[in-house]
Amino acid sequence: xxxxxxxxxxxxxxxxxxxxxxxxxxxxxxxxxxxxxxxxxxxxxxxxxxxxxxxxxxxxxxxxxxxxxxxxxxxxxxxxxxxxxxxxxxxxxxxxxxxxxxxxxxxxxxxxxxxxxxxxxxxxxxxxxxxxxxxxxxxxxxxxxxxxxxxxxxxxxxxxxxxxxxxxxxxxxxxxxxxxxxxxxxxxxxxxxxxxxxxxxxxxxxxxxxxxxxxxxxxxxxxxxxxxxxxxxxxxxxxxxxxxxxxxxxxxxxxxxxxxxxxxxxxxxxxxxxxxxxxxxxxxxxxxxxxxxxxxxxxxxxxxxxxxxxxxxxxxxxxxxxxxxxxxxxxxxxxxxxxxxxxxxxx
Amino acid sequence: xxxxxxxxxxxxxxxxxxxxxxxxxxxxxxxxxxxxxxxxxxxxxxxxxxxxxxxxxxxxxxxxxxxxxxxxxxxxxxxxxxxxxxxxxxxxxxxxxxxxxxxxxxxxxxxxxxxxxxxxxxxxxxxxxxxxxxxxxxxxxxxxxxxxxxxxxxxxxxxxxxxxxxxxxxxxxxxxxxxxxxxxxxxxxxxxxxxxxxxxxxxxxxxxxxxxxxxxxxxxxxxxxxxxxxxxxxxxxxxxxxxxxxxxxxxxxxxxxxxxxxxxxxxxxxxxxxxxxxxxxxxxxxxxxxxxxxxxxxxxxxxxxxxxxxxxxxxxxxxxxxxxxxxxxxxxxxxxxxxxxxxxxxx
DNA sequence: CTGAAAGCGCTAACAT
DNA sequence: ATGTTAGCGCTTTCAG
Numbered sequence: 001x002x003x004x005x006x007x008x009x010x011x012x013x014x015x016x017x018x019x020x021x022x023x024x025x026x027x028x029x030x031x032x033x034x035x036x037x038x039x040x041x042x043x044x045x046x047x048x049x050x051x052x053x054x055x056x057x058x059x060x061x062x063x064x065x066x067x068x069x070x071x072x073x074x075x076x077x078x079x080x081x082x083x084x085x086x087x088x089x090x091x092x093x094x095x096x097x098x099x100x101x102x103x104x105x106x107x108x109x110x111x112x113x114x115x116x117x118x119x120x121x122x123x124x125x126x127x128x129x130x131x132x133x134x135x136x137x138x139x140x141x142x143x144x145x146x147x148x149x150x151x152x153x154x155x156x157x158x159x160x161x162x163x164x165x166x167x168x169x170x171x172x173x174x175x176x177x178x179x180x181x182x183x184x185x186x187x188x189x190x191x192x193x194x195x196x197x198x199x200x201x202x203x204x205x206x207x208x209x210x211x212x213x214x215x216x217x218x219x220x221x222x223x224x225x226x227x228x229x230x231x232x233x234x235x236x237x238x239x240x241x242x243x244x245x246x247x248x249x250x251x252x253x254x255x256x257x258x259x260x261x262x263x264x265x266x267x268x269x270x271x272x273x274x275x276x277x278x279x280x281x282x283x284x285x286x287x288x289x290x291x292x293x294x295x296x297x298x299x300x301x302x303x304x305x306x307x308x309x310x311x312x313x314x315x316x317x318x319x320x321x322x323x324x325x326x327x328x329x330x331x332x333x334x335x336x337x338x339x340x341x342x343x344x345x346x347x
Numbered sequence: 348x349x350x351x352x353x354x355x356x357x358x359x360x361x362x363x364x365x366x367x368x369x370x371x372x373x374x375x376x377x378x379x380x381x382x383x384x385x386x387x388x389x390x391x392x393x394x395x396x397x398x399x400x401x402x403x404x405x406x407x408x409x410x411x412x413x414x415x416x417x418x419x420x421x422x423x424x425x426x427x428x429x430x431x432x433x434x435x436x437x438x439x440x441x442x443x444x445x446x447x448x449x450x451x452x453x454x455x456x457x458x459x460x461x462x463x464x465x466x467x468x469x470x471x472x473x474x475x476x477x478x479x480x481x482x483x484x485x486x487x488x489x490x491x492x493x494x495x496x497x498x499x500x501x502x503x504x505x506x507x508x509x510x511x512x513x514x515x516x517x518x519x520x521x522x523x524x525x526x527x528x529x530x531x532x533x534x535x536x537x538x539x540x541x542x543x544x545x546x547x548x549x550x551x552x553x554x555x556x557x558x559x560x561x562x563x564x565x566x567x568x569x570x571x572x573x574x575x576x577x578x579x580x581x582x583x584x585x586x587x588x589x590x591x592x593x594x595x596x597x598x599x600x601x602x603x604x605x606x607x608x609x610x611x612x613x614x615x616x617x618x619x620x621x622x623x624x625x626x627x628x629x630x631x632x633x634x635x636x637x638x639x640x641x642x643x644x645x646x647x648x649x650x651x652x653x654x655x656x657x658x659x660x661x662x663x664x665x666x667x668x669x670x671x672x673x674x675x676x677x678x679x680x681x682x683x684x685x686x687x688x689x690x691x692x693x694x
Numbered sequence: 695c696t697g698a699a700a701g702c703g704c705t706a707a708c709a710t
Numbered sequence: 711a712t713g714t715t716a717g718c719g720c721t722t723t724c725a726g
Contacts, residue, residue: 001460001485003703014713019705026706029711046484049462050406051703053397054718060462061408061440070426070625072419079417082443091462092441093408096429113348114719115396115407115438137393138348223629252629259631278417279626282570282599284606350719361697366721373722374695398719401702461703697726702719709714 002045011039022047061091062305063116065107065124067099072249073277073294074122077144080298081120088306090117097124105130112139118305120144123192131155140308144301147195149330156308156326158301162274165290165334166199169244169272172288172336174207177344178242178270181214184229184254186221186247193221196246196274215240219250226250230257234269241269241345248273248280248289255283255341266343276337285340293331300329349392358386369394408438409652410463412454412471414446419596420624420641421469424491427645428467435653437464444471452477459486465652467491470539478502487655491648494542496677503655503673505648509621512637512681513546516591516619519635519683521554524691525589525617528561531576531601533568533594540568543593543621562587566597573597577604581616588616588692595620595627595636602630602688613690623684632687640678647676 008015013032020026021036028036039045053059064081066074082092093116097104104126112119112134119134119141131141132155143157152159173181183200187193197216204211215237219225226245230253234240243258245251251273255265263269265285273280276291304327355362360379367373368383375383386392400406411428413421429439440463444451451473459466459481466481466488478488479502490504499506520528530547534540544563551558562584566572573592577600581587590605592598598620602612610616612632620627623638651674 001703004705005703015704016706016714017712020712023705027711032712044484046456046461048401048703049457050397050400051461051718052705054395054401054720055703055705057705057718059397068426069416069429070422072422072625075417075419075422078441079415079443082416082441086443089457091458094425094429094439094441096426096433109393110396110436111438114393114398256629256631278419282603284603348719351721352719362720363698363722364696367696370721376695379696395719398702399721401704402719402721404702404721695726698724700721700723702721705716705718707714707716710712 001048002043003048004045007036007039007043007045010043011036058309059115059117060089061093061116062118062120062302063093063095063107063111064120064122065095065097065104065126066122067097067124069094069096072279073275076277077122077294077298080295081302084299084302088302095124097126099125101125101127101130108134113137118142118309120301120305128153128155140305142301142305142308145297146328147192149328152325152328154326156304157328158297158304159328159330160292160297161330161333162193162292163195163199163202165274165292166196166244166246167203168199168290168334168336169274170200170203170211172338172342173242173244173270173272174203174209176242176270176342179209179345180237180240181242181244182233182237182240183214183216184226184233184243184245184250185216185218186225186245186250187218189218191218193246200244221247221249223249223253223256226253227257228253230254231261234258234261234263242342243269243271245271245273248275248277248287251287251289251341252279252283255285255287266341268346270342270345272342274334280337280339283341288339288342289337290334291337292334296331300331304329348395349390350395351392354383354386354390354392357390358382405656406462406464407436408440408463409465409467409649410440410442410454410458411467411469412442412444412451412473413469414444414471416441416443419626420622423624424469424641424645427642428649431646431649435649442471444473446472448472448474448477455481460484465489465656467648467652475500475502487652489648489652489655492644493675494539496675499672499675501673503651503675505644505651505676505678507639507644507678508680509540509639510542510546510549512621512639513543513591513593514550515546515637515681515683516621517547517550517558519685519689520589520591520617520619521550521556523589523617523689526556526692527584527586528589528591529580529584529587530561530563531573531580531590531592531597532563532565533572533592533597534565536565538565540593547591568594568596570596570600570603573600574604575600577601578608581605581608581610589689590616590618592618592620595622595624595634598634598636598688599626599630602632602634613688615693617689617692619689621681627684627686630688635686635689636684637681638684639681643678647678651676
């Protein structure tokens, strides 16, 4: 392995100078700089990142906590995060928590503050206490997809107006003429999809329908979950002409359930989801959904995290716990994407 | 941040002793060990991983190179890799190359040998020269899904018998009674799906059909690619009763093409893929495919990589370039998974 | 069984 | 403009 010192010797200078040309710090004469550059090229020198991390007191990596990278939404987000990080010379460590707070804590314990300079959290079912502890240990934390911009979580975050997303979805159905709409909520009653459901209810209300009274089922946020929920919903409420799911995966599952029930989408049943994952485009019929600005959210999250990392420690701590509330960045608004899974109800 | 030294002082010992209890090295008296453990707990000490990496000369992370983590197959694999790594206290760095050798090289340059102790390569379109260079720089490399167990790549690898996979897929179609079968190959003629196509041809031959003469189209390894290819194939060869795709994504695309053409799958057209990704189970109709042992491959790859990392440097180098050929681990055989996308041809 | 000491490769004052 | 020096936190001989 080539070290700074070897490069220095080769160039007839000292390691400090080499370090300086490497990072464009301090003044270095043009001649020496060239000599150093040549030596670096000749020796094929590459900086030793852990050594640098140790000396700088800051690692070049950040951690992304997800419950399972295999969830079809996460890779799209992870890709955007990685791209943003790469631009600034940072690296991405993926931490799967398996939805288990213990595993998440173990990861935070090991990584945060030394191996990774900061932590991005995608709904990974982590204890907030652990996250605050992580901040205290010097690794800023950013929540990547907070659901309620107006109701901050006490942690820096990127917020998406999912309530609006729910409203847009419901409104679309209502405008098509649907009145009997069922809802599939991809989490527990109190869960992270609550805002999406609220938006739905509000839109119904606004249309003069008792939204809260509309058939609703809480299910796991998966294709399977949506499938089972749709089956049950349609069996119990054959009068339904449309289904609203708080996420694309359950919506896709609902479409499959319809297919298995012999219901033609969208002629006999309309289905709408939220997020606009890749699969939404690729399903048949293609899914009408409310697109969430994933890439934008990833970029905001990375920017925010970097800011916190670069901030003086005191400030960073204050941001988390002091007088001034943690920052929340709001993305641009979600927007409806009409595809082939929605149509006016049959008469 | 708490350091080893602080723990040592707190326990009335020296940092060496603390280090020893931490790693169960050297002999430490039971009393001292307890005192040290208490101090660690009391102070909430966590080892500084980069410092350890520097001192040990080995990082606790490995890199996974993929062309894009958003490709639906990769996350499943990445999850298995992460799980295997986690078991042994290592961390996963995801490197998206965007299918660009330059980007891949940049990553290898920065990471290999210092930030990560080894590199796992999933078809990421990297130059072999770069990979050999990486080995030379001290970071073992393992190819994760080599297609031809009998034709080693000159680099340590995990091989899956994809030729057999192709055979199994074709055989299934033939046994159902299909004779007019089209093939969609998810890569260039010379590409990584060649073995899968060879298997198909062989099975056809064995059934007395000129497999090489069967309609075939090379397309990008994506849903879109399969969609377009199927459209073209079915238009040019309306006599086809079945489509074989060398990967699930194109197979799924082919099913969509059939749907858009008004062809009912499997009544009017059978479709079979390879891999058995999550989506294969979830599509409607569910895709018949040849399952590849993804998790097993991930575990083998991690094991092999760790072996290479632990091997004395000389051996590791020799493994790559010396007399004894690089190891190749072969996974268990792929196996047919019959679902709903295949049926006997209509009469 | 435990301590002392010498780095690992790099950065960042501070000198010169 | 470049060199000196003192660490960053940890591991690891080698002594005691």
